[in-house]
Amino acid sequence: MSWFVPPWKLREAGVLSLNARNALYIAEGNPRRLYPRVDDKLLTKQLALDAGMAVPDLYGVVSNYHDARRFERILDGHDDFVIKPARGAGGDGIVVVTARLGEGFLKINGARLSRDDIVHHLGNILSGMYSFGGRPDQAMVEYRVQPDDVFAAISHLGVPDVRVIVHRGFPVLAMLRLPTRVSGGKANLHQGAVGTGIDIATGLTAHGVWHEDSIDRHPDTMQPLSGITIPGWQRILELSARGYELTGLGYLGVDIVIDRTHGPLILELNARPGLSIQIANRRGLRSRLELIDREGGKDLDFAARAAFVRERFAA
Amino acid sequence: MRRWHLLALVVLLVATAVSLIGYKTRVLGYPLSPATEVESWVVEARLAFEPGSGPVKAEMAIPLAPVGHVLVDENFVSRGYGIQTESRDDNRLALWSIRRASGPQTLYYRATVARQEGVRKPQGVPALERAPEYGDLEGAAVEAILDEVRGKSADIATFSSLLVRLLASPAADGNVELLLPKPASPEARTRTAIQVLAGARIPARMVQGIRLGSGASNLQPEPWLEVNNGDRWIPINPADGSHGYPKDFLIWWHGDEPLFSVEHARQPRLQFSVTRSLEPALDMVTRQAELAHSPVMAYSLTTLPVHVQNVYRALLLIPIGILLIVFLRNVVGVRTFGTFMPVLISLAFRETDLASGVMLFSMIVVLGLAVRFYLEHLKLLLVPRLAVVVIVVIMLMLLVSLLGYRLNFDVGLSVALFPMVIMAMTIERISIVWEEHGPADAIKQAIGSLVVAIACYLAMYHPQVEHFVFVFPEVLLIVLAITLLLGRYTGYRLSELLRFRAFGEVARR
Numbered sequence: 001m002s003w004f005v006p007p008w009k010l011r012e013a014g015v016l017s018l019n020a021r022n023a024l025y026i027a028e029g030n031p032r033r034l035y036p037r038v039d040d041k042l043l044t045k046q047l048a049l050d051a052g053m054a055v056p057d058l059y060g061v062v063s064n065y066h067d068a069r070r071f072e073r074i075l076d077g078h079d080d081f082v083i084k085p086a087r088g089a090g091g092d093g094i095v096v097v098t099a100r101l102g103e104g105f106l107k108i109n110g111a112r113l114s115r116d117d118i119v120h121h122l123g124n125i126l127s128g129m130y131s132f133g134g135r136p137d138q139a140m141v142e143y144r145v146q147p148d149d150v151f152a153a154i155s156h157l158g159v160p161d162v163r164v165i166v167h168r169g170f171p172v173l174a175m176l177r178l179p180t181r182v183s184g185g186k187a188n189l190h191q192g193a194v195g196t197g198i199d200i201a202t203g204l205t206a207h208g209v210w211h212e213d214s215i216d217r218h219p220d221t222m223q224p225l226s227g228i229t230i231p232g233w234q235r236i237l238e239l240s241a242r243g244y245e246l247t248g249l250g251y252l253g254v255d256i257v258i259d260r261t262h263g264p265l266i267l268e269l270n271a272r273p274g275l276s277i278q279i280a281n282r283r284g285l286r287s288r289l290e291l292i293d294r295e296g297g298k299d300l301d302f303a304a305r306a307a308f309v310r311e312r313f314a315a
Numbered sequence: 316m317r318r319w320h321l322l323a324l325v326v327l328l329v330a331t332a333v334s335l336i337g338y339k340t341r342v343l344g345y346p347l348s349p350a351t352e353v354e355s356w357v358v359e360a361r362l363a364f365e366p367g368s369g370p371v372k373a374e375m376a377i378p379l380a381p382v383g384h385v386l387v388d389e390n391f392v393s394r395g396y397g398i399q400t401e402s403r404d405d406n407r408l409a410l411w412s413i414r415r416a417s418g419p420q421t422l423y424y425r426a427t428v429a430r431q432e433g434v435r436k437p438q439g440v441p442a443l444e445r446a447p448e449y450g451d452l453e454g455a456a457v458e459a460i461l462d463e464v465r466g467k468s469a470d471i472a473t474f475s476s477l478l479v480r481l482l483a484s485p486a487a488d489g490n491v492e493l494l495l496p497k498p499a500s501p502e503a504r505t506r507t508a509i510q511v512l513a514g515a516r517i518p519a520r521m522v523q524g525i526r527l528g529s530g531a532s533n534l535q536p537e538p539w540l541e542v543n544n545g546d547r548w549i550p551i552n553p554a555d556g557s558h559g560y561p562k563d564f565l566i567w568w569h570g571d572e573p574l575f576s577v578e579h580a581r582q583p584r585l586q587f588s589v590t591r592s593l594e595p596a597l598d599m600v601t602r603q604a605e606l607a608h609s610p611v612m613a614y615s616l617t618t619l620p621v622h623v624q625n626v627y628r629a630l631l632l633i634p635i636g637i638l639l640i641v642f643l644r645n646v647v648g649v650r651t652f653g654t655f656m657p658v659l660i661s662l663a664f665r666e667t668d669l670a671s672g673v674m675l676f677s678m679i680v681v682l683g684l685a686v687r688f689y690l691e692h693l694k695l696l697l698v699p700r701l702a703v704v705v706i707v708v709i710m711l712m713l714l715v716s717l718l719g720y721r722l723n724f725d726v727g728l729s730v731a732l733f734p735m736v737i738m739a740m741t742i743e744r745i746s747i748v749w750e751e752h753g754p755a756d757a758i759k760q761a762i763g764s765l766v767v768a769i770a771c772y773l774a775m776y777h778p779q780v781e782h783f784v785f786v787f788p789e790v791l792l793i794v795l796a797i798t799l800l801l802g803r804y805t806g807y808r809l810s811e812l813l814r815f816r817a818f819g820e821v822a823r824r
Binding site: 002003004005006007009010011013015017018019020023024092093116117120123124127128129134190191192209212213214276278279282284 | 751
C-alpha cells in the first residue's frame with residue numbers, strides 16, 4: 001500500500017472529506033439550534049423515550065457535588081453501571097464499572113477504583129472537564145449494556161456498538177465498532193477501537209480499520225472480522241432512520257448497542273460523526289449522500305427509507 | 316447563489332485592496348519593501364549677527380516647492396525668537412523677530428530635500444511692455460549686442476543663450492566691456508544679461524540656488540538665469556549659456572534681491588551647509604505626506620501616536636498568523652491544541668527570540684505537565700487545579716528569569732509576556748489528551764502546536780511581511796478574501812491523502 005493516495009482517486013471513490021462534511025452536510029443540514037438534542041445525552045434519552053424507542057436504563061443523574069458524594073444512593077443495588085458526562089464528546093470521561101470490590105469498585109479494564117476516585121471523577125465531570133467549552137455539566141449513571149454473544153470473539157472488554165451515518169433520514173453507511181485492549185473498552189475509533197464495515201443491505205460485517213489502517217482480524221483475539229451477521233439488523237436500520245425525526249438533523253451519526261436481553265438500544269447521537277467509517281467500509285460516503293439527495297423521496301416514513309437503502313445500496 | 320455571492324465579495328475585497336496598494340505605490344510612492352532608501356540632503360542655512368540696540372527683525376528667503384526637488388521636512392531653530400513664514404511673489408520668507416537680544420545670535424533654518432522628477436507648475440508670464448531707459452552710451456552698446464545676437468538666433472531660448480555666451484566670453488568686445496567691466500562675478504553677469512534682455516522685451520530673472528554636494532559647509536548661493544519665452548521659464552547657465560539646471564541645483568529664491576536682511580544688527584552673515592543622507596523611503600513618504608496633506612495619507616497608520624502605532628504593528632500581524640493556521644488546519648490538516656493558541660504563542664516568541672522562546676515554551680510546558688500529573692494524585696477540582704497550574708507556571712517563569720539573570724542571559728527577563736493563562740490551559744489540555752488518548756496523541760498534538768507556532772512566528776515576523784502589512788494595512792482585505800475562500804474549501808486535506816490511503820488500493824482492484 002502506498003503511503004498516500006492522490007486526491008483524484010479519492011474523488012473517484014466518492015470519499016467525503018472533512019471540509020466537505022463540515023461545509024456541505026453539517027453546515028447545510030444541521031441547524032445549530034438542534035444541537036442540544038444530540039449534545040446533551042440526557043435530552044437525547046428523553047426524546048428517544050418520548051418517541052417510544054429503546055435506550056439503556058438511566059439509574060440517575062448527578063448534578064451537584066452533594067449528590068456526587070452520595071452517588072451510591074442512585075445505584076439502587078446495581079453492581080455494574082456506566083458513568084458518563086451528559087455533554088461529553090468522543091467518549092471522553094466515560095467510566096464503565098463491572099463490579100463491586102469490597103469498599104471500592106472494579107473498572108472494566110480490571111483497574112481498581114476507590115469510592116473517592118469515583119467521587120473525584122464525578123466532580124471533574126460536573127466542573128466541565130469533558131464538556132465542550134468547559135461548561136459545567138451533569139453526570140449520568142446508567143445501565144451497563146451486556147453485549148450480544150455474537151461479539152464475544154471479536155471484542156475485548158467493553159461493549160461494541162453500531163455506528164450508522166444517517167442522511168436526511170436514510171441510513172447510508174454503517175460500521176461495527178469493537179473495543180480493543182488499547183481502547184480500554186471504549187468503542188471510539190480514535191481511542192483505538194476497531195471499526196468494521198457493515199453491508200447495509202444484509203447486515204454482514206466486512207473489512208476492518210484500526211488506527212486508520214485496514215485489518216482483517218481483531219488485534220486482540222485474532223478472530224476474523226468479516227462475515228458476522230449483526231443481530232436485529234432491520235431494527236437497527238429503522239432505529240437509526242428514526243434518529244432523523246428525533247433530532248431534525250440532516251446529517252447524523254446514530255450509535256446503537258445490542259443488548260443480550262433488550263436487543264438494539266439507542267446509545268447516543270452525534271451531529272458531527274467521523275469519517276473513518278469510509279475506511280472501514282472501503283467505500284466513500286459522498287456518492288451515497290449524493291444519490292440520496294437525487295433520488296431519496298421527501299415524504300417517506302422510516303420503514304420506507306430503510307427499505308430504500310436496503311434495495312439501493314445492496315452490494 | 317451562495318457561491319456567486321462569496322465570489323463577488325472576494326473579488327470586491329481583492330480589487331479594493333489591490334487598487335489601494337497600487338495607488339499608494341504608484342502615485343504616493345510608498346516603498347514596497349522595507350529596505351528601499353532614498354537619497355536626501357539636509358540643507359542648513361545659518362544666519363549669524365551681532366544685535367544692535369532695539370528690536371531685531373530678520374528676514375531670510377527659504378525655498379518654496381523647488382523644481383526638481385521635493386521639500387520633505389523643514390524646521391526652524393531659534394531660541395527666544397518669534398517666527399513666521401510669509402509668501403512674497405514666487406518666494407517664501409522666514410521672519411524672525413525679538414524685542415531684545417544680546418550677544419552673538421544665530422538663527423537656523425534646516426530643510427530636508429529629496430530629488431523628484433516633478434512637473435513644473437505653470438507660472439505667470441510677466442509682461443515687459445517697455446524697454447528700460449538706458450543712458451546714451453549704454454543704449455548704443457545694448458542695441459549693438461542685441462543686433463549681433465538677433466542675427467544668429469532662432470527664438471527666445473537660443474537668443475538668450477547666445478547673449479549669455481557673448482557676455483561670458485573672455486575675448487569680449489568693447490560693447491560688452493562697457494556694460495560689464497572685467498573681472499565680472501557670475502552675479503554681475505546675470506544682472507547685465509537681464510538688463511540687456513529687457514532691451515529686447517524678453518522677461519528674465521535671476522534665480523539663486525545651492526549646489527547639493529556631500530558634506531559641504533560654508534556654501535555660497537549661486538546665481539542662475541531664467542528667461543521667459545511667453546510660455547514658460549527657461550533656465551540658462553550664466554557661465555556658458557547652456558539650458559537647464561544641473562541635477563544638484565536646489566532653487567532657493569527667485570529674484571536678485573539679497574537672500575536676507577536684518578534690522579538693528581551688525582555683521583550679518585549667511586552660510587549654507589549641506590549633508591547628504593540616506594533615509595528609509597517610508598519615512599520620506601510619510602514626512603512628505605504631512606507637508607502635502609494627501610487625503611489617503613490622512614488615514615495612514617503613521618499619523619497615529621507612536622505607542623498606538625506599535626500596538627497596531629503587533630495587532631495587524633495577527634491575521635497573517637491566523638490565515639496560516641486556517642491553511643494549516645483546513646488544507647494541510649495539522650492538529651493543534653486550541654484553535655488560535657499557536658498565534659498567541661508566536662506573539663510571545665517575539666518578546667524573546669525564536670530559539671529561546673521555543674526552549675522556554677517547551678521547558679515550561681514539560682515542567683508544568685510534571686506538576687499537573689503530580690496534582691492528579693491530590694484529586695483537586697478543575698478550576699482550583701487550573702489555578703494551581705497558572706501559579707506554578709508563573710513561579711517557574713520567575714525561576715527561569717532569576718537563573719537566566721545569574722547566568723547572564725537576559726532571555727528570562729522578557730518571558731513575562733508569555734501568555735501564562737494560555738500556557739496553563741494548554742498544559743491542562745495536554746494532560747487530558749494524555750490520559751484519554753495516550754501520550755502518543757498528546758505529544759503529536761503538542762509538537763503540531765509548536766510547529767505551527769514556529770511557522771506563524773516566521774511568517775508574521777518576516778521583515779518584508781511586517782513592513783508590508785504596516786504600510787499597506789489594506790492587504791488585510793486580501794487576507795480576509797482568502798480566508799473567506801478557504802471557508803468554502805471542500806476539497807481534501809493533505810492529511811486525508813494519508814488517512815484514506817486504503818482507497819488507493821481499492822481503485823487499483
